[in-house]
Amino acid sequence: MAKYITMCEVGTRDGFQIEPEFIPTDLKIEVVNRLSATGIPRVEVTSFVHPKAVPQLRDAEEVMARIERRPGTVYAALVPNDKGAKRAIDAGVDKIHTVLSASESHNLANVNMTVAESLAKLGEVAHVAHEAGVPLQGGISCSFGCPFEVEVPLKNLEAIVARLVDFGFQAIGLADTTGMANPAQVRRTLEYLRPKFPDIEWTLHTHNTRAMAIPNILVAVECGVTHFDASIGGLGGCPFAPGATGNVCTEDLVHCLHAMGYDTGIDLDALVEVSRRVQEIIGRELPGQIMKAGQWNRRYKVPRAVEERLAALAS
Numbered sequence: 440m441a442k443y444i445t446m447c448e449v450g451t452r453d454g455f456q457i458e459p460e461f462i463p464t465d466l467k468i469e470v471v472n473r474l475s476a477t478g479i480p481r482v483e484v485t486s487f488v489h490p491k492a493v494p495q496l497r498d499a500e501e502v503m504a505r506i507e508r509r510p511g512t513v514y515a516a517l518v519p520n521d522k523g524a525k526r527a528i529d530a531g532v533d534k535i536h537t538v539l540s541a542s543e544s545h546n547l548a549n550v551n552m553t554v555a556e557s558l559a560k561l562g563e564v565a566h567v568a569h570e571a572g573v574p575l576q577g578g579i580s581c582s583f584g585c586p587f588e589v590e591v592p593l594k595n596l597e598a599i600v601a602r603l604v605d606f607g608f609q610a611i612g613l614a615d616t617t618g619m620a621n622p623a624q625v626r627r628t629l630e631y632l633r634p635k636f637p638d639i640e641w642t643l644h645t646h647n648t649r650a651m652a653i654p655n656i657l658v659a660v661e662c663g664v665t666h667f668d669a670s671i672g673g674l675g676g677c678p679f680a681p682g683a684t685g686n687v688c689t690e691d692l693v694h695c696l697h698a699m700g701y702d703t704g705i706d707l708d709a710l711v712e713v714s715r716r717v718q719e720i721i722g723r724e725l726p727g728q729i730m731k732a733g734q735w736n737r738r739y740k741v742p743r744a745v746e747e748r749l750a751a752l753a754s
């Protein structure tokens with residue numbers, strides 16, 4: 440049986456959050472519904488943050504309330520603090536994804552807290568989530584580098600993971616927020632962290648800012664990681680990280696994994712259709728390549744002259 444890779448679609452959160460024009464709530468709901476209909480097992484639908492920080496996602500409650508809940512699909516949302524966690528739980532999320540940054544400067548820019556203050560808040564989030572019986576995944580932005588500080592020591596990352604594990608987080612998402620990671624570094628980081636926290640489910644959250652997202656993911660697969668975030672069409676970017684651009688493109692990654700013989704449970708043709716629809720909604724071309732090139736086994740018509748030569752050869 441083909442090895443199964445679990446994809447989490449983050450386009451309607453990480454992608455839409457950076458779009459300057461407000462995307463009508465009905466269209467956000469349409470995209471979530473169409474994404475889950477492709478068989479994507481997990482969707483990070485929206486975020487419960489301060490509406491002034493990310494005005495685009497100020498309709499988080501309404502989106503959560505009105506999406507169709509496909510049985511078996513996990514509908515998650517991102518939260519920075521206990522207030523966000525309470526809002527997310529009231530809105531009926533299946534899972535809470537938290538956010539803090541491994542770098543002090545990016546954490547202050549993103550959530551107006553020091554790393555220590557964020558960790559204290561995430562302790563409260565864990566309390567609220569455990570009471571409600573909602574599972575937790577701790578996302579760590581700038582795990583592989585920070586746009587302000589550049590180097591992020593592995594020891595700092597380890598200390599943050601240790602605190603989240605102490606709080607009872609079952610899953611950790613290592614985020615390469617501005618596409619600074621390279622495959623050798625991803626291998627080094629995973630080989631260092633995974634044995635120290637053997638019971639944790641690891642997710643890699645990549646941005647393709649420097650064209651290293653898929654190479655990084657393939658190395659992570661070799662290291663045993665089976666969970667990946669991606670954005671439809673390659674949407675995405677953190678509004679509080681200079682130079683941030685889109686996530687790895689979901690359909691390009693799914694195409695690569697399927698071509699290599701992995702199973703994702705996703706209907707790739709349907710995914711490409713959603714990507715085209717998202718392009719229409721946001722009114723510009725997205726970086727996704729498969730929707731332009733077609734799949735690897737796309738067969739073009741042979742030119743007439745070549746057809747004649749082939750026919751002559753065959754006779």
Ligand code: COA
Pocket residue numbers: 456486487488489490492493519520522523524526538549550551580677678679
């Ligand atoms: N949702 C809605 N409102 C929130 C909130 C949340 N999750 N967290 C705090 N607030 C409200 C508080 O209730 C308070 O309201 P009041 O003034 O009416 O009492 C106000 O915001 C200030 O609270 P405070 O804790 O001081 O927050 P802050 O102003 O320092 O902002 C964050 C901190 C985390 C809420 C804000 O920086 C944020 O939402 N950042 C999100 C960043 C993001 O989404 N980045 C991209 C994803 S990686």
Ligand code: ZN
Pocket residue numbers: 453614616644646675676677686
């Ligand atoms: Zn991201």
